Every structure is written in structure tokens, then in C-alpha cells.
Amino acid sequence: MKYTVLKLTAFSLLILLMISCQEKFNGRSEKEFNLSRKNVEKELNAKEKINLEKAFRVIVLKAMVLKWDEPNRYKGKSFNEISLELIDGQTYSSITDLAEDFLQERNKKDVERITTEIEKLEKKKTKILEIERKLNLFKIESLEFNETRWFGETVPQLEIKYKYIGKTDLKAPFEIFLELTEAKTKHAISLQGSGYEKEDYILKNGESIYPTVNLEEAKERNPDIWNNLKYPIKNPKLLDYNLELKIYVSSLYLNGEKIIKPKITTQEIDLEIAEQNKELKQILSSKGSLDELELTEK
Numbered sequence: 001m002k003y004t005v006l007k008l009t010a011f012s013l014l015i016l017l018m019i020s021c022q023e024k025f026n027g028r029s030e031k032e033f034n035l036s037r038k039n040v041e042k043e044l045n046a047k048e049k050i051n052l053e054k055a056f057r058v059i060v061l062k063a064m065v066l067k068w069d070e071p072n073r074y075k076g077k078s079f080n081e082i083s084l085e086l087i088d089g090q091t092y093s094s095i096t097d098l099a100e101d102f103l104q105e106r107n108k109k110d111v112e113r114i115t116t117e118i119e120k121l122e123k124k125k126t127k128i129l130e131i132e133r134k135l136n137l138f139k140i141e142s143l144e145f146n147e148t149r150w151f152g153e154t155v156p157q158l159e160i161k162y163k164y165i166g167k168t169d170l171k172a173p174f175e176i177f178l179e180l181t182e183a184k185t186k187h188a189i190s191l192q193g194s195g196y197e198k199e200d201y202i203l204k205n206g207e208s209i210y211p212t213v214n215l216e217e218a219k220e221r222n223p224d225i226w227n228n229l230k231y232p233i234k235n236p237k238l239l240d241y242n243l244e245l246k247i248y249v250s251s252l253y254l255n256g257e258k259i260i261k262p263k264i265t266t267q268e269i270d271l272e273i274a275e276q277n278k279e280l281k282q283i284l285s286s287k288g289s290l291d292e293l294e295l296t297e298k
């Protein structure tokens with residue numbers, strides 16, 4: 001047992017002796033640093049010299065973070081001056097250790113930051129789903145193309161039967177928003193909101209509202225589709241006419257609370273979450289070592 005302790009002690013002393021014999025960097029000035037760097041690099045092989053350069057660049061990044069996080073402590077000091085302070089008295093091994101400690105610390109902070117952001121996005125998604133559930137009170141019962149007179153001309157018109165499916169009476173005010181776009185180009189044919197403001201206006205389950213959309217512009221932009229059609233056309237497949245329709249409740253009052261449809265969709269949040277998870281996966285796969293960094297031109 002004593003032999004083992006003595007052996008370990010001797011080994012530890014040997015390590016300390018080797019470290020103490022290593023050339024050290026002088027960070028008291030840039031000139032002295034450059035001279036000490038030449039002396040340190042005399043003892044390094046090609047790979048170690050590359051890792052040293054990587055470590056220096058990481059140290060500069062650490063200096064930037066320190067100046068940002070502790071502005072009073074480093075007031076009036078440049079990134080270069082802070083970097084020299086960090087390097088002063090360090091050996092090659094201690095410089096590379098310092099750099100890798102910073103990389104690992106940064107990875108840890110990034111994991112915490114991204115995890116927190118994903119949790120926020122998940123909560124936001126849950127809230128949006130709840131709002132959408134409250135607003136999901138109608139369904140398209142039927143569509144029909146007809147003709148109507150518009151400033152002395154006959155033009156096609158889309159007629160929509162939008163059925164209320166809520167279990168309780170829906171009282172005004174509420175607003176329905178309609179988006180009709182070209183399927184191929186996403187060009188807006190109609191963006192219109194219809195407000196139902198009268199206090200005595202009430203919709204019961206199974207009753208419908210009947211929004212209409214003038215299709216004059218759709219015909220002008222795609223005459224080959226619209227010429228020579230015979231009306232009425234019941235329940236047309238809108239994609240066959242290069243059209244896409246979105247119709248939804250944009251706002252209403254429930255139990256005295258105004259509920260507004262969020263501008264961002266759950267699909268957009270899912271994309272954000274996917275991007276965050278992709279970044280998180282990359283960070284978790286990193287060991288925070290200098291070998292993982294690619295040395296590029298300054």
C-alpha cells in the first residue's frame with residue numbers, strides 16, 4: 001500500500017516537473033508574447049502548432065465573452081489586451097486546456113439555452129392549439145361557382161356556405177377572414193374580413209353564413225380556365241381552377257373574453273422546433289475539443 005502511494009506521488013511529481021519545465025507565454029505585451037510564442041513552438045510538432053493556433057482563436061472568443069459579460073471589470077481594455085492577460089504565464093498544455101474548457105462550457109450553456117427555447121416553443125404551440133380549438137366553430141358546407149353582374153359586366157363568383165358547428169349559440173361580434181389565392185403562384189385573389197357586429201345577431205348550431213368572392217381577377221389572370229364555363233358549378237375542386245381557399249374565424253368573444261387567431265401557425269412553430277433540435281443534436285455530439293475545430297484563414 002505504501003509502495004503504491006509512493007509510486008503515485010513520484011508520478012505526480014514527475015508530471016509537475018514536466019509541466020514546470022515547459023516554456024511559458026509572456027502576455028505582458030504583444031512583442032513579448034510573440035517572442036515567447038516562438039520559444040514555445042520550438043518544442044511543438046506540426047499538429048500541436050495547429051492546435052495552439054486554434055486555442056489562441058478560442059481565447060480571443062473567450063475575451064469577447066468576458067468583455068460582454070463583465071463590462072466594468074474590462075472597461076477600456078481591448079479584446080487583444082484581455083487575451084494577453086489570459087495567456088500570460090500559461091504553457092502550451094494549459095492554454096489548450098483553457099480553450100477546451102471554454103468550448104465545453106459554451107456547449108453546456110448552448111444546450112441550456114436551446115432546451116429552454118424548445119420548452120418555450122412547445123408551450124407556445126400548446127397555447128395556439130387551444131386558441132385554434134376555441135375558434136374551430138365552422139366548416140365549409142358547400143362551394144359553388146356562379147355568375148354575377150359587376151360594374152355592368154358578367155363575372156364569375158364563388159359562393160361559400162359556411163356552417164356553424166359550435167354547441168352553444170354564437171353571439172356577435174365576431175369576424176370571419178377569407179383568403180383566396182392562386183394555387184401555383186400564391187397570388188392573392190381576395191383577402192377579406194367580414195365583421196358581424198350587430199348585438200342581436202346570433203348563430204345557432206347548424207346555421208350558416210354565406211360569404212362570396214368576386215372572381216374577375218382570377219378570370220383575367222387565367223382566361224383559359226374560365227372561358228366557356230357553364231354555371232352553376234356545384235362543389236368544384238378549387239385546385240382544378242388554380243385556386244386555394246382558407247376561411248377561418250379571426251376573432252370572437254367567448255364568455256366575455258376576446259379570442260384572436262394567432263399570426264403564427266403551429267406548422268411554423270414545428271419548423272422552429274425542428275431547427276432547434278437539429279442544432280441541439282450537433283452540440284450534444286460535440287466533445288468541445290480543439291480537434292473538432294477547423295482552422296481557416298484569418
